[in-house]
Amino acid sequence: FRAYYYVGIGLVEDPGPGFDGDKHKRKAQATANGSVNGGSMYSRAGRKQKFNVNGKVALDRNNYTGKDKEAGKSSKNKYRRLLDEIDVDEKWFPLLDYLGTFGLKDSHFIQMYSRHMPSLQINVTAAKERLDYLMSVGVKSKDIKKILMRQPQILQYTVESNLKSHVAFLVSLGIQDSRIGQIITATPSIFSYSVENSLKPTVRYLIEEVGIRESDLSKVVQLSPQILVQRIDNSWNARYRFLSKELGAPRDSIVKMVTKHPQLLHYSIEDGLLPRINFLRSIGMHNSDILKVSTSLTQVFSLSLEGNLKPKYLYLVNELQNEVKSLTKYPTYLSLSLDQRIRPRHKFLVALKKAPEGPFPLSSFVPNDESFCQQWAGTSVDKYLAFRQSFSAGSDLGSNQDCLETDAFLSIQMIQAGYKVIS
Structure with missing residues (x-):
């Protein structure tokens, strides 16, 4: 009886010891993701190919120069590990060399092979034309690797029939030329969606069903390009129903939230929205207060509970x-850095004896450093920055040290910042 081996696409005869099962599985996966190269006894030029005793294509020695031999041997040595992992056609070497200029290595090629093997069969000239076009519209060279890892099919999209039409679509939304490359980098899968049958209907839904104003559309897309390629109807309806029921939020308020922070449509209701609403309730906010805060600062739903919201509440x-x-008057407080903005400014005014009696004014945290120094501290920006740097360095020694909250510690910071401290 013959032994058989399961490789993911069926039972085949057991090849015996030395068989690379993982390599065979990768080939099977690549077969599922695209047609495997090879199998034909004819070359692309139409001439019948010669095969050696192992069943592999034999090179025509009459047309194979010594230089070609050296180049082929060099490429094989260069991609020795890759050849051990996947079935590589030598015709792919020029493309691999070109993609290598963007920082792709063997491990990346293996990922591309597994995800979409036909992308490695592209002629290097065609691939260069397509990537050159992407870089001409603003994609940075350093981001090409990231794009190919997420969407290797992009090498197959022609400039004239695909890439240009999608870029033109983005321009038609009012996206500035300087932002096109960023949107492509963030959502390279946009090229796999039909402009007429998918992208334009999504835009119409955002305007007609969600209620986003056409003049705000470019801002929404720039803030969250993924909104163009997700099931927007499901995302919108689920979050609209939840916020309406949970907070009594009117439709206009929810539309404002999506316009300001379209990432809201990506957040989980159970793990994202609800826990933050419950936290705000736990510190004494009513639904009407939570609605004011979330409408003004919708990104509150993305802030970490333990690392952000709770520490800022305790400091408040x-x-x-x-x-x-x-917080209903100054919800921006929740979005500011506790260590780089809130605590240093508070301690700086305390050290200058310019902190008012009673509740500390949250409005002092809102302006930029220059305005803060002019309006509140009456000092130069350089002196405040020196204080903040020394204060942060002291805080890094340990946030639980009692000395950080004492007048003595603040006096040290003032002296280091160039002030004469009068006792």
């Missing part, structure tokens, strides 16, 4: 002596 009530209701 314990150090700044503010009540929770102050």
